[in-house]
Amino acid sequence: MPVEYSSVLVRFGEIGIKSKQTRRRMAKMLADRIRTALKEHEVPFEKVRNEYGRIFIETASAEEAAQIASRVFGVVSTSPVVETSADTKDILDAGEQLALSKFKKGRSFAVEGRRFGDHDYSSQQIRGLLGERLLEGHPELELTVDLSNPEQSIYLEVRAERTYIFTETIKGVGGMPTGTQGKVVCTISTGLDSPIAAFKIMKRGTIPVFVYYDNSPHSNEKCAERAIGQAQLLANYIYDYDVKLYIVPHWPDLEEAIDKGPVKMTCIFCKRNMMKMAREIAILEKADAIVTGEIIGEQASQTTANLRVLDEAVSDFPILRPLAGDDKVDIEHLAQEIGTYEFAKDGIACCDLAPKYPALAAQVEDAVCAEEMMDASILQTELKNARVIVLRKGSQ
Amino acid sequence: MPVEYSSVLVRFGEIGIKSKQTRRRMAKMLADRIRTALKEHEVPFEKVRNEYGRIFIETASAEEAAQIASRVFGVVSTSPVVETSADTKDILDAGEQLALSKFKKGRSFAVEGRRFGDHDYSSQQIRGLLGERLLEGHPELELTVDLSNPEQSIYLEVRAERTYIFTETIKGVGGMPTGTQGKVVCTISTGLDSPIAAFKIMKRGTIPVFVYYDNSPHSNEKCAERAIGQAQLLANYIYDYDVKLYIVPHWPDLEEAIDKGPVKMTCIFCKRNMMKMAREIAILEKADAIVTGEIIGEQASQTTANLRVLDEAVSDFPILRPLAGDDKVDIEHLAQEIGTYEFAKDGIACCDLAPKYPALAAQVEDAVCAEEMMDASILQTELKNARVIVLRKGSQ
Numbered sequence: 001m002p003v004e005y006s007s008v009l010v011r012f013g014e015i016g017i018k019s020k021q022t023r024r025r026m027a028k029m030l031a032d033r034i035r036t037a038l039k040e041h042e043v044p045f046e047k048v049r050n051e052y053g054r055i056f057i058e059t060a061s062a063e064e065a066a067q068i069a070s071r072v073f074g075v076v077s078t079s080p081v082v083e084t085s086a087d088t089k090d091i092l093d094a095g096e097q098l099a100l101s102k103f104k105k106g107r108s109f110a111v112e113g114r115r116f117g118d119h120d121y122s123s124q125q126i127r128g129l130l131g132e133r134l135l136e137g138h139p140e141l142e143l144t145v146d147l148s149n150p151e152q153s154i155y156l157e158v159r160a161e162r163t164y165i166f167t168e169t170i171k172g173v174g175g176m177p178t179g180t181q182g183k184v185v186c187t188i189s190t191g192l193d194s195p196i197a198a199f200k201i202m203k204r205g206t207i208p209v210f211v212y213y214d215n216s217p218h219s220n221e222k223c224a225e226r227a228i229g230q231a232q233l234l235a236n237y238i239y240d241y242d243v244k245l246y247i248v249p250h251w252p253d254l255e256e257a258i259d260k261g262p263v264k265m266t267c268i269f270c271k272r273n274m275m276k277m278a279r280e281i282a283i284l285e286k287a288d289a290i291v292t293g294e295i296i297g298e299q300a301s302q303t304t305a306n307l308r309v310l311d312e313a314v315s316d317f318p319i320l321r322p323l324a325g326d327d328k329v330d331i332e333h334l335a336q337e338i339g340t341y342e343f344a345k346d347g348i349a350c351c352d353l354a355p356k357y358p359a360l361a362a363q364v365e366d367a368v369c370a371e372e373m374m375d376a377s378i379l380q381t382e383l384k385n386a387r388v389i390v391l392r393k394g395s396q
Numbered sequence: 397m398p399v400e401y402s403s404v405l406v407r408f409g410e411i412g413i414k415s416k417q418t419r420r421r422m423a424k425m426l427a428d429r430i431r432t433a434l435k436e437h438e439v440p441f442e443k444v445r446n447e448y449g450r451i452f453i454e455t456a457s458a459e460e461a462a463q464i465a466s467r468v469f470g471v472v473s474t475s476p477v478v479e480t481s482a483d484t485k486d487i488l489d490a491g492e493q494l495a496l497s498k499f500k501k502g503r504s505f506a507v508e509g510r511r512f513g514d515h516d517y518s519s520q521q522i523r524g525l526l527g528e529r530l531l532e533g534h535p536e537l538e539l540t541v542d543l544s545n546p547e548q549s550i551y552l553e554v555r556a557e558r559t560y561i562f563t564e565t566i567k568g569v570g571g572m573p574t575g576t577q578g579k580v581v582c583t584i585s586t587g588l589d590s591p592i593a594a595f596k597i598m599k600r601g602t603i604p605v606f607v608y609y610d611n612s613p614h615s616n617e618k619c620a621e622r623a624i625g626q627a628q629l630l631a632n633y634i635y636d637y638d639v640k641l642y643i644v645p646h647w648p649d650l651e652e653a654i655d656k657g658p659v660k661m662t663c664i665f666c667k668r669n670m671m672k673m674a675r676e677i678a679i680l681e682k683a684d685a686i687v688t689g690e691i692i693g694e695q696a697s698q699t700t701a702n703l704r705v706l707d708e709a710v711s712d713f714p715i716l717r718p719l720a721g722d723d724k725v726d727i728e729h730l731a732q733e734i735g736t737y738e739f740a741k742d743g744i745a746c747c748d749l750a751p752k753y754p755a756l757a758a759q760v761e762d763a764v765c766a767e768e769m770m771d772a773s774i775l776q777t778e779l780k781n782a783r784v785i786v787l788r789k790g791s792q
Contacts, residue, residue, distance in 0.1 A: 014694070014724055174723045176693045182700040182757075200721025204692035206700055288700035296600035296716075297572045298410070304578040304602055304684035311714035316760070318707035319714065320692075322721030325596025327570045328410055361578075364712070 003101040005062030005080040009157070009164055010034065010055035010069050013076040014176060024050075030074045030177040031055050036239040036394075041068045052116070052159060066170050073203050073237060074180075075172035079155075081164040086119055088126065091156060091163050095130045096137065099154050102167040108146035109134070113156030126156060175203030178238050179396065183207045183287035184320065185278045188234075190226045192344040193323055194293030196331050198234055199338055200322040201291045207241045208234065209285045210391070213250035213274050215351050223350040228389065230343045235391035243392040246281055249385050250274075253378045254353060261370040264359045267301040268367055270351075272313040273379060279314045280383055289318045295331070296324050305361035312364045399497040401458035401476040405553070405560055406430065406451035406465050409472040410572060419449075426470040426573040427451050432635040432790075437464050448512070448555060462566050469599050469633060470576075471568035475551075477560040482515055484522065487552060487559050491526045492533065495550050498563040504542035505530070509552030522552060571599030574634050575792065579603045579683040580716070581674045584630075586622045588740040589719055590689030592727050594630055595734055596718040597687045603637045604630065605681045606787070609646035609670050611747050619746040624785065626739045631787035639788040642677055645781050646670075649774045650749060657766040660755045663697040664763055666747075668709040669775060675710045676779055685714045691727070692720050701757035708760045 015026045031048045034055060038045050045059035059065045062080035070078045084094040095111070103109060111131045115123035134143060157164040184206045186198035202208050212227040224247060235243040250273075257269035278290045294302045294310075301310070311319055323331060335341035411422045427444045430451065434441050441455035455461045458476035466474045480490040491507070499505060507526045511519035530539060553560040582594035582604045598604050608623040620643060631639040646669075653665035674686045690698045690706075697706070707715055719727060731737035 174725070181693055184700060197721070201692065203723075204721055206692065288704045296597065296602065297577050304580060307714045307716075308684045308712075312712060315711035316704075316708060318703045318717075320703075320720045321714075321716060322718070324716045325593070325600055325718030327599075329570070 003082065003098050006083040007059060007081055007164075008057040008062050008066045008069060009079045009081045009166065010057065011076045011078070011172070012055070012074050013174065015074065016053055026074070026177055026180055027053075027055065029179055030072070033072050033074065033177050033179075033239045034069050037068050037072050038065055040239070043068055070170045070172040071237065072239065073173060073175040073205065074177035076174055077172045078170045079166040079168055081166040084163050084165065086117070086158055086161050086163050088121060088129065091126060091158070091165070092130055092133050094163070095154060095156065095165050096133050098165055098167060099134050100138070102154075103134075103141060103143065103152050106142045107151040108144045108149075109152045109154070110145065110147050110150035111156065112153050113158065115156075115158040117158070117160035119158065123158070126158065130154070130156065173203065173237075176205035178202070178205060178207060179241060180205035181207075183209055183285055184289045184291050185209050185211055185282045185285065185287045186291040187211050187213070187274055187278050187293075188227060188231060189213075189293070190223050190230070190344065190348075190350045191293070192335050192341070193295060193298070193331055195230045195234055195340040195343075196334050196338075197291055197293035197321070197323050199237070199334070199340070201320055202234065202237060207238065208243060208291075209281060209287055210234070210243070210245040211278055211281055212245065212247050213277070214247055215250050215254065215353070218251060218254070218352050219350040220348045222348055226343050226348075230340055232391050233339055233343075238392055239394065240396050241392070241394040242390060243394075244285075245389045245391055247387040247389065248277055249382050252382060256374045256378055258353065260373045263355045264357055265362055265367065265370065266353055266355050267358055268306060268309055268362050269371070269374075270353075271301060271310050272367060272371070275310060275313040275319065277379055277383055279317055280379075282317050287317075289320050290314065291320045291322070293323055294321045295326060295328070298328065300358035300360055303360050306359070309362045309364050309367050312367070399478065399494050402479040403455060403477055403560075404453040404458050404462045404465060405475045405477045405562065406453065407472045407474070407568070408451070408470050409570065411470065412449055422470070422573055422576055423449075423451065425575055426468070429468050429470065429573050429575075429635045430465050433464050433468050434461055436635070439464055466566045466568040467633070468635065469569060469571040469601065470573035472570055473568045474566045475562040475564055477562040480559050480561065482513075482554055482557050482559050484517060484525065487522060487554070487561070488526055488529050490559070491550060491552065491561050492529050494561050494563060495530055496534070498550075499530075499537060499539065499548050502538045503547040504540045504545075505548045505550070506541065506543045506546035507552065508549050509554065511552075511554040513554070513556035515554065519554070522554065526550070526552065569599065569633075572601035574598070574601060574603060574637060576601035577603075579605055579681055580685045580687050581605045581607055581678045581681065581683045582687040583607050583609070583670055583674050583689075584623060584627060585609075585689070586619045586626070586740065586744070586746045587689070588731050588737070589691060589694070589727055591626045591630055591736040591739075592730050592734075593687055593689035593717070593719050595633070595730070595736070597716055598630065598633060603634065604639060604687075605677060605683055606630070606639070606641040607674055607677055608641065608643050609673070610643055611646050611650065611749070614647060614650070614748050615746040616744040618744055622739050622744075626736055628787050629735055629739075634788055635790065636792045637788070637790040638786065640681075641785045641787055643783040643785065644673055645778050648778060652770045652774055654749065656769045659751045660753055661758055661763065661766065662749055662751050663695075663754055664702060664705055664758050665767070665770075666749075667697060667706050668763060668767070671706060671709040671715065673775055673779055675713055676775075678713050683713075685716050686710065687716045687718070689719055690717045691722060691724070694724065696754035696756055699756050702755070705758045705760050705763050708763070
């Protein structure tokens, strides 16, 4: 018999350690984001309410709602729950019914849980009673008790007048609710790293503005399409806010750099130009920072010496590099988890201009000096020719 | 009977995908770091050699050496190995002996492995032969074969004339060899985050210069001691290079900021001053970047808006924030893994000056304007009074 869940218990993490005022504000924002996510995915619900430092979604589609809510930034975990009163009889009846529908035969089990408020039983007593009911009332299940390392568990969360009972906890995406931070300009290529960098910073509550620099004709024609696909996948994690993607034609400034600069510094000029245009977009969009996917030492342009030269291109916005200290293998795992790996795995080349012997320790002076001979107005023209795609529409 | 390992097989990851020349240079650096680590921990060895895109440590203390090498930056994993010829008889004899000393009775097993070069057997054949030998020659072990999900495995790595046999793989710390990147100034507090930020950037091959800002008398007297302990623990991961810790008296500039600036911006002034002094140290030490432990949204001073104000304090060095997109819980796990958690867990307060209502969205202009009334020479005096501790001496 399928169990009748009545709601979803949503747990949030870091919000809980904020001051009371901040905590309330952020928990309310998280509830708003969850409401929008449920509506967008057409999961019917009665109410999303903040209570006891948790969020509860009242819904008959609890399993589906628990999945959707687990992918909302700020959510640490979710559980579809059976809700009942705090009376012993109700708890035991509901607990028995849930266990019967979820527990597997012949396995070890435990009743776990917590109790808050005044009741005529202790937490240990109510857990013991439910355990007894399952053992003695259902010999056909051949259950054994194992409190330290059970194969299956049932949890009781007893509050003043209500009890929430569940067996399943879905890991959430974590982070902080979207909108608790400002806007950030996320530069994305078609590779593996930059979408993950964007994801990590988005997860901390920021609102992304994506920028993709289109190298055509010096890139595979599928590249722009793939960049749009990646940006859309990321944007789908953002609820209630507009998300835009700028596609900036990049070949004219690259051509200028190749014509007038030393070839070994091509990637440096390319990236400095990307930074400069990201800065313009940050000003236009009132963003606070620029995000890139650089990992120290991963590519020749990403030595600490070269990062210094790249950084110098923008002095009035922080350049956030959330992957600077990560290993490639960790990034691959995260890309598989969130789905961007699918776009990058074919390894199509989106730039064929990288020099054979790139500069490993460029100097700021050399870059600035060479750039003085290049036509800076090209960057402005490129920005004017940028295509802007609205990936998401939000109410805020 | 204890098995007689003859060497350790060391695997490295990202180095392997570099160009041939870079790969050789970095693999040689990694071997140098491992040699120094073994000497420092007084593990005797005959030789550390680069071969087949791997590093081999020839040593009679293979189990100890495998542990030490696994903690050297750049190492993905290590295995103590039995080394023998590529002859069938030798492989089966050595494999049988290793399995007898390591395999547990009544469990499932698999023989896994790879073969490179010309031999009169295929990889599958030699694995099959060893499997048969164990099954038929040792019924007392009650082994069963399970190739897809074995409880224990023995691995054969057959090269042209040598075979390496092992049962155990120790996870390495990962990253890139120390010295493949430049120096970085790592600002460390006594909290959980900044040592992990330093660790992540160190792991990518950089050489750290630590800076601790001492708030006394506005901090617990144990704070400086703890900062030294944390820095020493981190420095112990660095082989062959000097590592220094600057302890900078910080109260005079803080006092000036509190006297002359709006109280809600105290943390902003404090951190901007830290950045400015880190920049001076970066110039002095010829470093390429500054590293901080900021996480977006973790503290009031770490909103994206405030990061922009902090970043503005230094325009000619990148400020690397490797934790910007991480969740607190991930950082806690890593701190437990590397040992810095022990220092931070008591949560003693190392600053009692944070305002009750801090600015959440400070403006660059406000900070710069207020700082014009403060005496900038205090920072120079503090730097002159800094205590410099040499945590590690290296030959490079």
